[in-house]
Amino acid sequence: MSSDHTHETDAPPLTETIAPGTASDPSVSGTERATITVDGTDVTVESGSTLLDAVEAADTDDTVPALCHYDREDEIGPRSECRTCMVETDANGVVPACSHPAEDGATVRTAADPAAEARDVNLDLVLSDHNLRCTTCGKNGRCELQDAAIEQDVDEPRYGVLDDRDAYEPLDDTSSFIQIDRNKCILCNRCVEACNDVQVEGVLRVEGSGQDTRIGFQSDVETMEDSACVSCGHCATVCPTGSLVEKGIEDATTIPLPGFTQKNSVGKSHERHGKSKGPMTPKKRVDSPATEDSPADDPDDADGGEWP
Amino acid sequence: MTSILSGDETVLRYSATGPPELSEVAADAGVTVAAVGPSGAPAIEPLVSVTQGGQTTFHTRCSADELRELTAGLDDGLPTDLADAVVDHDPSATSLPVPDLAGLDAGTRRVTGGWGWRRPTDPDDHEAAGGFVTATAEETERAGESLRGRGWGDWCQDEPLADTWETARHTDGEATVVVNAHGTTADALLLASSPFDVLEGACATARTVDADRVVVYVSEADEDAAASVREAADAYPDLPVAADVVTGPSVYRAAEPTMAIEAVEGNHRLEARLRPPGPAEVGIDGRPTVVHTARTLAQLAHTLRQDGPTTRLVTVTGDVADPVTVELTEGDSLASAVDATTVEGSLKAACVGGRFGGLTASLDVTADPASLIDAGLGTEGVVEVLSESRCVVEFVGRRAQFAADENCGRCVPCREGTTQLAELLRDLYDGRYDRDGIEELDRVMRTSSICTFGVDAGRPARTAMAAFESEFEAHADGRCPAGACTAEVTP
Numbered sequence: 001m002s003s004d005h006t007h008e009t010d011a012p013p014l015t016e017t018i019a020p021g022t023a024s025d026p027s028v029s030g031t032e033r034a035t036i037t038v039d040g041t042d043v044t045v046e047s048g049s050t051l052l053d054a055v056e057a058a059d060t061d062d063t064v065p066a067l068c069h070y071d072r073e074d075e076i077g078p079r080s081e082c083r084t085c086m087v088e089t090d091a092n093g094v095v096p097a098c099s100h101p102a103e104d105g106a107t108v109r110t111a112a113d114p115a116a117e118a119r120d121v122n123l124d125l126v127l128s129d130h131n132l133r134c135t136t137c138g139k140n141g142r143c144e145l146q147d148a149a150i151e152q153d154v155d156e157p158r159y160g161v162l163d164d165r166d167a168y169e170p171l172d173d174t175s176s177f178i179q180i181d182r183n184k185c186i187l188c189n190r191c192v193e194a195c196n197d198v199q200v201e202g203v204l205r206v207e208g209s210g211q212d213t214r215i216g217f218q219s220d221v222e223t224m225e226d227s228a229c230v231s232c233g234h235c236a237t238v239c240p241t242g243s244l245v246e247k248g249i250e251d252a253t254t255i256p257l258p259g260f261t262q263k264n265s266v267g268k269s270h271e272r273h274g275k276s277k278g279p280m281t282p283k284k285r286v287d288s289p290a291t292e293d294s295p296a297d298d299p300d301d302a303d304g305g306e307w308p
Numbered sequence: 309m310t311s312i313l314s315g316d317e318t319v320l321r322y323s324a325t326g327p328p329e330l331s332e333v334a335a336d337a338g339v340t341v342a343a344v345g346p347s348g349a350p351a352i353e354p355l356v357s358v359t360q361g362g363q364t365t366f367h368t369r370c371s372a373d374e375l376r377e378l379t380a381g382l383d384d385g386l387p388t389d390l391a392d393a394v395v396d397h398d399p400s401a402t403s404l405p406v407p408d409l410a411g412l413d414a415g416t417r418r419v420t421g422g423w424g425w426r427r428p429t430d431p432d433d434h435e436a437a438g439g440f441v442t443a444t445a446e447e448t449e450r451a452g453e454s455l456r457g458r459g460w461g462d463w464c465q466d467e468p469l470a471d472t473w474e475t476a477r478h479t480d481g482e483a484t485v486v487v488n489a490h491g492t493t494a495d496a497l498l499l500a501s502s503p504f505d506v507l508e509g510a511c512a513t514a515r516t517v518d519a520d521r522v523v524v525y526v527s528e529a530d531e532d533a534a535a536s537v538r539e540a541a542d543a544y545p546d547l548p549v550a551a552d553v554v555t556g557p558s559v560y561r562a563a564e565p566t567m568a569i570e571a572v573e574g575n576h577r578l579e580a581r582l583r584p585p586g587p588a589e590v591g592i593d594g595r596p597t598v599v600h601t602a603r604t605l606a607q608l609a610h611t612l613r614q615d616g617p618t619t620r621l622v623t624v625t626g627d628v629a630d631p632v633t634v635e636l637t638e639g640d641s642l643a644s645a646v647d648a649t650t651v652e653g654s655l656k657a658a659c660v661g662g663r664f665g666g667l668t669a670s671l672d673v674t675a676d677p678a679s680l681i682d683a684g685l686g687t688e689g690v691v692e693v694l695s696e697s698r699c700v701v702e703f704v705g706r707r708a709q710f711a712a713d714e715n716c717g718r719c720v721p722c723r724e725g726t727t728q729l730a731e732l733l734r735d736l737y738d739g740r741y742d743r744d745g746i747e748e749l750d751r752v753m754r755t756s757s758i759c760t761f762g763v764d765a766g767r768p769a770r771t772a773m774a775a776f777e778s779e780f781e782a783h784a785d786g787r788c789p790a791g792a793c794t795a796e797v798t799p
Contacts (some may be wrong), residue, residue: 021576021577025786027585080758121721206579209714262330
């Protein structure tokens with residue numbers, strides 16, 4: 001049968017050299033089917049659930065944004081970094097719902113003051129480090145941070161927003177397929193996990209610490225163009241904000257006023273140097289490098305094969 | 309080699325970490341020579357002592373020339389005329405006979421008894437002092453029911469050890485014991501001066517949790533401590549488990565228990581792990597792991613060996629003539645630790661409990677964790693003295709900025725919270741004092757940060773606002789009562 005693998009190889013696992021720079025978290029889900037009381041309502045969740053699953057199953061008193069949580073793929077999260085999902089429990093006090101195991105008999109209150117305060121303050125803290133120029137953002141109207149802020153009635157975030165052009169990181173406009181605006185990154189880590197755990201490409205990582213924490217590249221390069229990115233686009237798919245956007249739609253929802261675009265909103269950007277080009281996986285090709293003579297955007301002339 | 313701790317011959321002790329000439333001169337002295345570890349009082353090091361029978365002379369800040377002079381006259385008896393202190397004692401004393409010297413004469417010496425007296429990596433010295441007693445798992449378990457973890461690097465900080473041990477024991481897989489000696493002066497001193505005590509406590513813990521491996525985790529800056537514990541592990545008679553020494557980056561956050569585990573596993577970038585479950589269930593390479601500081605394990609070893617008062621190691625630093633590490637019983641006041649050194653000027657405040665300790669004007673607090681916590685202070689075992697000339701607002705502002713610069717960058721309440729805390733404190737210099745805002749932020753950092761770093765980062769500001777509120781108001785009015793802040797100062 002063709003599906004039988006008759007010989008084994010001793011190749012290392014694909015993940016062996018992947019270094020995403022993040023902690024090896026324990027599994028944080030409950031092991032048993034559990035009945036949880038959420039704001040007075042009993043809900044039953046399957047094994048492998050977190051308190052957030054219970055909160056989502058119940059009609060809760062308060063909204064629990066769980067901004068960095070991603071519920072569409074098992075391999076992504078919970079990162080539990082934004083802490084906008086704090087709820088009060090009888091047994092453990094205030095805990096993050098997205099990364100607390102659902103244990104049978106637990107009681108959860110979403111509207112308890114310390115939990116509601118923590119969610120509010122943490123959402124404002126996320127906004128404090130965010131480029132809030134929604135009118136030039138390609139994700140305007142389909143942004144999870146914007147949704148959470150609207151849902152939580154954030155009129156004026158208490159710590160303000162990042163609006164110091166000197167402090168803005170340059171846009172990375174070097175890839176033909178994905179634009180990066182780190183000024184909008186909330187460090188939810190979804191892109192890093194999509195890249196490393198789902199696509200097993202080992203391109204993105206978290207680097208730095210404190211305010212210098214950022215999404216970077218495992219190959220120690222500065223731009224997407226110089227990275228080993230295969231342009232699969234999974235990072236842009238999972239990004240909750242306008243930090244990773246597919247090229248071509250980076251201005252899709254920009255308010256059509258003359259002069260305002262996503263790219264000039266920050267004022268600085270990394271541009272393509274055009275030294276390598278062609279098929280989407282320049283760093284993966286065996287027959288690189290391309291010559292400088294090759295026209296940068298003409299795939300027919302690129303090394304690496306004919307386009308169909 | 310037999311123990312130097314009994315017998316009639318003359319014994320010359322000198323600081324192993326002193327200049328190399330010291331050991332050359334000592335080697336030529338024609339008497340028994342012992343290189344001993346740090347005493348805990350760096351101001352008087354290199355410390356040399358000469359013992360004959362039941363009398364010892366102490367020679368502080370001893371240079372090679374001074375040592376040459378005193379060894380030249382050894383044939384004529386003890387060099388008492390050259391000594392800074394002379395002590396009569398039991399001829400077979402296994403602990404330092406405490407001389408009347410600043411830094412050594414404060415508190416008690418139980419866990420620190422061998423500092424400056426026993427050879428750190430000599431098993432005979434340790435055995436002569438009552439060491440290498442093998443306690444059963446049950447005896448250890450009983451001791452762990454009341455013994456509390458010491459320091460922020462201990463997973464059981466201020467909590468009894470036994471519950472965590474039980475969790476580790478009942479989790480599948482061979483357990484690991486991590487000795488966390490990263491970053492704190494007292495822990496590094498224990499490894500440098502009495503590593504067998506620490507290893508003994510680790511072995512007892514290993515027996516109790518069925519561990520097959522002990523990992524000693526040290527800051528790469530503490531080379532002496534790493535070398536000493538490595539040598540002691542090699543010399544440990546019939547070491548019951550494998551023992552490795554691993555170094556981690558010399559940054560404050562690297563002492564956090566889960567970041568210690570990340571460092572031991574070899575992650576190039578350290579960030580805190582989610583919990584629950586804690587390391588006792590999922591630790592190094594997914595195996596059950598208990599993480600204790602060197603202070604906790606040395607205390608455990610002494611508790612198993614003999615009854616006695618539970619003690620605390622306290623390092624006094626800041627605006628003092630010289631930093632010093634002393635040992636207090638839990639009933640001693642922190643003021644008695646500060647008495648071991650000299651405050652430069654008069655004491656205005658102290659930051660008690662490490663980098664993110666609590667600020668207080670009074671050191672009339674006993675060293676037990678319950679009293680410290682009641683007083684809003686930290687239990688890290690560090691008292692940082694601030695003299696009259698220091699500005700409390702500037703101090704807490706700098707601590708907030710340190711927290712903003714040095715956090716691992718993982719969670720929002722800590723990464724962004726510390727940045728905003730520093731901003732709110734900086735606003736004082738623009739005339740805005742938002743006390744409620746600072747308190748709200750501190751509350752949220754405490755309830756929602758992943759690890760102790762973020763939980764504790766707001767404590768200096770919180771406690772300073774409670775104890776020195778008038779100074780905050782004065783700054784908002786454009787005035788620094790200490791005269792320390794100028795218009796240019798950014799906290």
